[in-house]
Structure formats: C-alpha cells, structure tokens
C-alpha cells in the first residue's frame with residue numbers, strides 16, 4: 001500500500017529535510033529529491049535548468065508587502081518620505097488598526113495587552129507547547145523613515161503567510177508581536193512594551209508619575225488611544241519566562257556593513273548596551289541686553305557645555321564602540337533676547353561593553369555637577385532613565401538562522417546590533433535572535449531610510465524558515 005502523508009505531516013517532513021540535508025549546491029538536478037521537496041515547500045513549481053538553478057526560495061508576495069509598507073507609511077504626522085508616528089497619537093491608533101486588519105486577514109487570533117502590545121497567533125498542532133514568537137515595532141521617531149521596525153512586523157506577517165501558503169503546519173504555535181513604543185519619543189522610555197513584557201517592576205511603578213512633553217500622563221495618553229488601564233493592569237503585561245520557546249526579530253541593519261560587504265543577511269549575536277539620561281539646569285535668566293556677562297548664570301550654556309563634555313568622555317573611552325548623542329536640548333523661555341533660565345537635555349550613550357558605557361555615564365554625571373558649580377546654576381535633575389545591560393542571542397537560534405540562510409543560499413555574517421531593539425528585552429524572557437538585512441548606506445532614523453524589496457524578501461524567507469524550524473523543534 002502506498003504511504004499517504006497528510007499535507008501537515010508532509011510539510012513538517014519537508015522542513016526537516018530542508019534543515020538536515022546538505023547545503024543546496026548548483027550541481028543539484030531538477031529531479032533531485034531535495035530540490036523537489038524545496039519546490040514543494042516553496043509552494044510553486046520551479047523549472048531549473050541543470051546549468052543554473054535559481055536559489056531555492058519561498059514565494060514572498062513582494063508586491064503586496066511593498067504596498068503594505070507604503071500604506072503604513074501614510075499614517076504619519078509629516079509628509080512623505082518622512083514618517084512621524086508617535087505612541088498613542090491618532091496616527092498610531094490608525095496604524096494599529098491596520099496591523100490588526102492584516103493579522104485578521106492572515107487568519108491569526110488577535111490579543112492585545114493593557115498597553116497595546118498586539119499579538120497575532122497561529123495555533124500549532126500542540127498548543128500545550130511554548131510558542132515561537134517574532135515581531136518588532138511600528139512607531140516612528142520624528143522625521144524618520146518607513147522601514148525601521150515595520151519590516152519586522154509586516155515581514156513577520158508575510159513570513160507567516162509564506163508558511164501558510166506552503167501548506168506548512170507548525171507544531172509549536174507561531175506568534176507575531178507588534179510592540180508598543182519601541183521608540184522613546186513620547187515618554188522618554190525606549191522599548192516600553194517589551195520592557196513591561198520582560199516584567200520590569202520599576203518601570204510599572206515609574207509609569208505612575210510619567211508625563212510627556214505636554215504634561216499628559218502615560219495613563220491619559222493610553223486612554224485616548226483606547227487603552228483604559230490602571231497601574232494594576234500593568235502587571236498583566238508581564239510575561240512568564242517559559243511562555244515563548246524562541247523570539248526572532250527581523251530588522252534593517254541601520255548601519256552600513258551589510259551593504260558595504262555585499263551581504264544580504266546579518267545574523268545578530270549581541271545587542272549593545274544603551275543608556276539614556278535626562279538633565280536639567282536652572283539659572284536666573286534675565287534680559288539679553290541688560291544683564292552683563294559677569295552677572296549671568298546661563299542655564300543654556302551649561303547645557304551646551306555638558307553636550308560637549310558628553311562628546312569628550314565618549315571619545316576618551318578610546319573605543320570606536322562607545323557612542324554618545326545629545327539629541328534634545330530645550331531652553332526656557334526660548335526667546336532670542338532672554339537668557340535661558342532653564343535648560344533640559346537628553347543624552348543617549350551606548351557601547352558593546354557595559355562597564356565602559358557605565359564609566360561614560362559616571363563621567364557625564366561628574367561633569368554635570370562641576371559645570372553647575374562653575375556656572376552657578378542649579379543641577380535640578382540628573383535622571384538616568386535607563387542603563388541596560390547588553391543582550392546575547394541564543395546559540396540555538398543563531399544556529400537555526402544560520403542554517404536557514406545557508407539553505408536559501410544567502411551569504412551572511414555574524415554581527416552585533418549597535419541599535420537597540422525589543423529583542424534586548426525579549427532576551428530576558430526567551431531565547432532570542434535577530435536577522436538583519438541591508439539598508440541604503442546604513443541610513444536610519446531619517447527619511448532617506450530605504451531597504452530594497454529584494455533584501456526584505458530575503459529577510460522574510462530566512463525568518464520563515466527559521467520560524468518553521470523552531471516550531472517543529
């Protein structure tokens with residue numbers, strides 16, 4: 001009697017073959033069983049000539065994916081090509097509905113937690129097992145581009161669609177997550193959704209007193225976006241350690257290495273340690289003409305001097321891996337003919353070496369104290385908002401991503417993420433890995449940010465195959 005395999009059994013079998021067979025070489029022939037299984041898995045017939053076979057590939061719907069990226073970019077507070085989409089703004093709410101609509105279309109069951117992390121789950125054959133998750137964010141800092149985070153959300157949904165179209169049935173459930181507020185724009189807190197998921201109690205407490213630049217509280221802002229929560233609800237966002245068996249994030253590199261080296265895939269081994277600090281100085285202010293220079297205690301100049309001190313301390317670390325940025329300086333009252341009486345500055349510093357990064361933070365603090373003394377202003381705030389350790393990717397996931405890239409004939413390299421991501425916090429509750437794709441000149445956090453659909457599709461394929469592998473493990 002011939003052996004009959006159900007489509008789901010067959011696709012698990014195919015995944016197994018893809019992962020455990022030898023790498024595909026160009027000497028493979030069209031009737032080779034490995035090729036045939038890949039062809040079947042990819043969901044469309046390929047007609048390789050014996051001389052040059054196309055790379056084994058899944059059928060990524062590139063046209064739809066590009067349209068989705070473009071449509072999501074229209075939910076923005078600034079004109080294209082720039083994108084501004086800030087947490088709980090009207091545009092953020094519209095973008096969230098759009099994502100939920102796409103999750104529904106993909107046949108996922110949707111859940112939202114108290115702060116608006118959105119989860120779309122494809123139930124696996126064994127729902128008692130921990131799920132494999134993937135995802136990223138869709139909020140966008142002021143005047144940024146349309147690919148940061150978005151590729152990891154829309155790309156993840158397309159990876160699910162690729163697997164569904166191929167007839168694959170996961171054993172572990174697969175879940176796409178859209179994280180709330182990876183960007184710190186509104187409340188100064190990066191990775192707000194994933195930090196809470198990782199169960200950081202101090203954040204839940206800090207949110208009680210957190211307001212935005214317009215003095216709107218976190219809870220009022222959330223309410224205006226339809227999330228009517230109170231402090232106790234924040235605890236329900238916490239996720240237990242065994243909830244996910246793996247988390248993988250697809251993201252543009254946001255740096256130039258992959259493009260410069262002509263590589264389609266980066267496999268992230270670690271995420272650098274970020275810290276951010278808010279500082280305020282207060283002086284007497286006064287009339288720009290009448291108050292003579294020796295009588296001044298200018299809070300604005302204290303901020304300017306501290307910004308230069310940040311640069312000095314970072315450069316003094318002696319490592320190219322230490323970076324520091326002063327992206328915000330605000331002066332009060334902000335009039336050309338008034339000596340600033342208050343200044344507010346925000347500092348971002350990062351390093352792959354946590355100790356060295358902490359050393360910079362300490363030196364910046366010392367400088368803030370001495371500048372205040374020298375300029376006779378008051379250092380009214382020196383608040384370390386976050387001082388996070390770096391995160392390491394899990395060996396098992398690095399291996400799965402590497403095998404996926406190899407099976408797809410995509411050259412790749414192991415690399416470090418200098419940008420932070422929700423993965424930094426997911427690593428606290430789950431084995432984590434990240435897939436990078438090249439972006440134009442490494443541009444990010446500006447409107448020129450761009451990734452080609454070919455590169456995005458490669459990333460989606462690697463993600464799909466990695467998810468498939470981890471879901472049958």
Ligand code: GLV
Pocket residue numbers: 182183418419420421
């Ligand atoms: C993420 O947006 C970062 O600033 O690294």
Ligand code: MN
Pocket residue numbers: 148183445
């Ligand atoms: Mn970003």
Ligand code: MN
Pocket residue numbers: 137148149182251421
């Ligand atoms: Mn991002």
